[in-house]
Amino acid sequence: MATFKDFRNNVKPNWCPGCGDFSVQAAIQRAAANSGVVPEELAVVSGIGCSGRISGYINSYGFHGIHGRSLPIAQGVKMANRELTVIASGGDGDGFAIGMGHTVHAIRRNIDITYIVMDNQIYGLTKGQTSPRSEMGFKTKSTPGGSIESSLNVMEMALTAGATFVAQSFSSDLKELTALIEKGIAHKGFSLINVFSPCVTFNKVNTYDWFKQNLTSLADVEDYDPHNRVTAMNTLMEHEGLVTGLIYQNENQPSYENLVQGFGEKSLSSQELPLKQEDFDKL
Ligand code: SF4
Ligand code: MG
DSSP states (O other): OOOGGGGBOSOOOOSOTTOTHHHHHHHHHHHHHHTTOOGGGEEEEEOSSGGGGGGGSBSSEEEEOOTTOHHHHHHHHHHHOTTSEEEEEEEHHIIIIITHHHHHHHHHHTOSOEEEEEEOSSBTTTTSBOOTTSOTTOOOSSOTTOOOSOOOOHHHHHHHTTOSEEEEEETTOHHHHHHHHHHHHHSSSOEEEEEEOOOTTTOSSSOHHHHHHHOEEGGGSTTOOTTOHHHHHHHHHHTTTOEEEEEEEOOSSOOGGGTSTTTSSSOOOGGGOSOOHHHHHHO
16 A cells, blocks of 8 residues: 555656645645555656646656647557556646647547646746636736637536536645545546646736635535536536536546447447447446
8 A cells, every 4th residue: 555655756846936736746646645556556647838747756657748748648548558547637738728629539538537737827837928728818928918818617618528527626725636636536537627726936816815715615505516517517607617626527427448349348349339328327
């Protein structure tokens, strides 16, 4: 049985002091240990950006890929060795700009991997430009007059794309974040966990204090049911996406690798495709 210390290596992170990504790294290490995973059973695949360095800071298999491509690599790793627990990770620019095509299709494909996005609503590594998650009016070097594009609501997008696990957290809440990553690892399908992870150096608007004032925990929303997709969408719209917790989970849809003919625990013949809802229920 491993402890979170077993997931440490001797590489010192070079994130700025106070960067939210430190907590995400700690949460991944704790969640892996709490899930009964040992380092040689874990693969962390990352894209490009400050957050992309995370695969080098965790004692596990690691792959630091190219910009926006953590998901194709992570899906390939899982298909090649389904015994591995696979975590893909990166930033909002990586996953929701150049990598958005992969994100949408990985969501609907539902391979059993956990995708953790460190969302700081800016491009940090390239020293502060507007990202798809920046609010309209946000001033950066690339938008000195303020962004004239609206911010992408990624949680709503994920529900629309057919996600089976959608969660959101805040890097300041290590306990909740760790618990959500554990749930994501346990989920048999694709888990998207968006983490508000402040960039203390370049984003002077979406700070730790700003998130503390603006986030609503779903634990405080009366009778919230994460298995109801309509409730999930309504709640996101009411709170403009600024909620934390498990937003939606569908445990009835089998994961992709279990539907590939000759590959899954229960393989399917071509006559059985396309599946109907009752077929999913039987699997
Ligand atoms: Fe973190 Fe921002 Fe520094 Fe990058 S530039 S390490 S995102 S605080
Ligand atoms: Mg970013």
